[in-house]
Each structure stands twice: as C-alpha cells, then as structure tokens.
Amino acid sequence: MNDKPLILITNDDGIYAPGVSYLAEYVADMADVIIVCPDRPQSGMSSAITVGSPLKVTAHPDRGAARVFSVSGTPVDCVKIAMHNIVPRKPDMILSGINHGSNSGTAITYSGTMGAVLEGCMIGIPSIGFSLLHHSLKADFSMSKPFIREIVSTALANPLPYYTCLNVNIPALIAPKGIRACRAARGHWSEEYSRYVDPSGAPFYWLTGQFVNDEPQAKDTDEYWLSEGYISVVPVTPDQTIYPSIPELAAKYDK
C-alpha cells in the first residue's frame, strides 16, 4: 500500500455533498484516498479554525476503497485533525472540492474550499482546490472528469513549488474548451442584505450580495477565461506579503 501516493480529500460543502465523492472517484486509481470533510456545510468559512470549542471525529462507511471521516468543524480543522489523527503517513497531495459553486476572483478569501488548500500548502503538501460553477447539489460534474484527472496527475508527477497551491474553477453545463493558467480577477462582494423583522419587532439581516468583478475588461483573469468556457487554474500563495511595497513603507515608518 505504501508505494502508492496518498491523497487527502476535503471540502467545505460537507461530507454528504456529491462533489467530494466525485472527486474521490476521479482520482481513485491514482492513489490511496482518505476523505475527511466537515460534518455539515461550511461555505464561506475561509481559513477559520475552531479555537474555543472541541471537535468530534466520526467514521463513515468507505466509499470505494476510500476511508471516510467527518469532523465537527471547518475545512481547515479537517486538514489539521486529519494530519494529526487520521492519515497513516504524510499525504502526497491534498485536494478540496469539488465545490458546488464558483470560487473565482479574489473572493476566494471567503472560500472554505480554498481555506483547506492554503492550509495544506502552508504545511508543505501540494494542494489543489476544485470548484464547479453550479450551486446545485444535483449539478453534473461528469464533463470535468478528464480535466481534473489531468491536473492532478500532472501535479503528482511535478510537485508544486513551496508555498504554491492551485485554485481550479470549472465552467458548468458545457464541455470545457480547455485549461488556462491565469490570475484571480480582483473584485469584491457587493454589500447587500435583505432586511426582515423578527416576531418581537427587531430587525435582522441576511447576506444576499454578489461577487462584483472590478476588472470586467481584463482578458487575463479567471473570470474572463471561465466566461469563455475554459477551466481556470490560478497559482495561489498563503503568503500575502506585498514584497515590492516593503521599501516604500520602510521609508515612511522605519526609525
């Protein structure tokens, strides 16, 4: 068993979301696979960790040859506790997804799918997140299969550099035209909230915002290539330092 690569798979839609089972199935012949996912949906949890309360780990029935566990926490909690308590050896790769919905542009800062990927990257394991641009739990993932297999097998054969991970988004409802390496479109969520009134007369609010692409004219972003029917692959780092800005800041502040 130990001469096969080991792939740890997680997600942010939770252990019962179909996307994670498809991902495990697509790579099952390339590696030993262990699935460790949140026990409930964790969309929008970013890189959150559970610091003030305990975590429970639950074993589930195998899926194919993959062992399956759920964790009562976030996607990053899943990676951490899997590394500490579940995996029999250091994984060769961590995959996250397939997310039900897009994680493109700089809105990946909110993504639990990508939180798990950034965590894997920080602990030195090649890590890739996959997201399909369709929110339905009944979404058709089948056309993504050959592309996901190619991206994973290429990364297994050519490990990603230190502090580099990949954010892969996949167009829905069409056969992707191909793959494009590109940058994240810069954008933001529009601050929209639906307002309600509770039975006591007090207001409450529910987030309804949309990701707004601040660079709609740019032709080198993930948003652009996805709109053209391609799969986008963005190299991403957990190190958010802006190195070129340090000298200018030093001139202002150092003393």
Add this chain to the structure above:
Amino acid sequence: MNDKPLILITNDDGIYAPGVSYLAEYVADMADVIIVCPDRPQSGMSSAITVGSPLKVTAHPDRGAARVFSVSGTPVDCVKIAMHNIVPRKPDMILSGINHGSNSGTAITYSGTMGAVLEGCMIGIPSIGFSLLHHSLKADFSMSKPFIREIVSTALANPLPYYTCLNVNIPALIAPKGIRACRAARGHWSEEYSRYVDPSGAPFYWLTGQFVNDEPQAKDTDEYWLSEGYISVVPVTPDQTIYPSIPELAAKYDK
C-alpha cells in the same frame, strides 16, 4: 461633521474586549469614529462570512464620541453590514484590533482581525490591523499608543495603494524600540490536539497548536523584528495570485 475623516473600527475579540476601546481612544482626535464589532469573541475566524443564517445588529452606549454597535457574526460580517447599514458616509479608513494576541507570520490566514482588514482593502478603503503580543484581557496597551497614532496619521495623510493593507504587530511588556516594515515569516501551526473522552466514552479533541516559524534564521521577517523589540508593519494583499508562476503553469496546462 463631514469634513473630518471617518474611521470604522472593528476587531475579532468582540465588542467587550478592551483592545478595541483603546484603539478608538487613541485615534479619537483624528477622525469621527464608529465601532462595529462581533458580539462575542471570533478569534480564528479568518475571512469567514455568515451565509446561511441571519445577523442581528445591536446599538451600545457611546464610547467617548464614538457610536458603538455589535453584530452577531464574524469580523468580515461586521465590515459588510457596517458599510451597508451603519456608516453615514464611506469611511476613510478601517482599523481592526487592537487584538489581544499576535497575528504575525503567515498565520494571519487564520486571523479574524486581519480578515476584517482584507475585507476593507478589497472594497477600496485603506485598512490596518493592530495586534499586541499578549493574550490577556488585562494587557497593558499604553506603550503602543504613540506608535499607533503615528501609523494611522501617516496612512491618513498618504493613502495606501490599491489592494494594499497593513498588518501591524506590537511587542508586549516593553516600550517598542521603533517600527520596521518587513515581510511575514512563513510558518504553520503545529497540528496538536489535546484528546479527551466524553461521558459516553467517545473521544473529542481541542486545538492546542503553536505557530511554528519555518524561517527562524531570517532577519527580515515580522517574527524577527518583534523578537528584537520592534513593531512590525507588513504590507498585505487580498490578491493571493502568484503572478510569476502563471507562465510555467500555462506551459504545463494550457491547450
């Protein structure tokens, strides 16, 4: 009132943590101040947003001239709902903190303090996070005051560039020797969990890990300058794309 700058202040330790009141007090003469914080501690919440449940907003007594609100959500929720429902005009700056505890190195990926800062940056508002390297709610913030005032007044006078925000960490228990602009030390949390057994006999786990500096020899990181008694200022971006890696990835994948 409208000719003064407006500063929105949030944190991740919650509305009753002393650090946020000190921060508001330190900048009170520079701007109109509005405080919008989580209604309870949100440490480790990163850039998490509340997508599946509602948010409540509660007005609190003024602190000095500052209006004060709490939100039943994350630090990023606080920024979003403040922008949508609370601020009378677009803030000139968003400040987060003063965090009770460090947010140095690449472990800022987990930081709710910095989640709020990155959110402010993405919506085009100069944003700065402050953290004191002391976890106690009784920590002494007083020696940080002149440095925080200098950093805020400099940034008000010279707005930070697009997609650039600042992560400021402050040594505790000493008078800081000065300020150093620098990069984030690359590191990771060691995966440590304390294991317990619940009354039914099932195990549960509690995160106890420590941030491990993977570059202990480097003399240009925030970890280094903090250890030397300086305040660290790291320029940070919400755009995690590794631009130089795109051509190499394109050679592997584009077709």
